[in-house]
Amino acid sequence: MSGTLERLEAVIASRKGADPSASYVAALLAKGTGKCAQKLGEEAVETVIAALAEDPAKLTSEAADLLFHLMVLLAERDVALADVLAELDRREGVSGHVEKAARG
16 A cells, blocks of 8 residues: 555544634534444445446546545544554455354
8 A cells, every 4th residue: 555545544633623614524523423424425325326337537536535535434433544454454365255254
């Protein structure tokens, strides 16, 4: 990874508690988990629509929005990107079917 997500995480963290009128991230965070989750859901739907439209440029743009809003939600809930990446590392090499069954 190029560090892009780590840099984004730092920017989002720096906006926590900032003036909501001066920062989109601060405004979202000030509205709480529900609003952050709603925005993530909206971006997920837009990403699916872009994928189904078979427009690579639009899918790229929507995927970036989706990742951004996921990072905001993680920050709102105090979940570190490193923890998410560690979970992905833990799952590496494990069949998706096996991993999903183990969560049951």
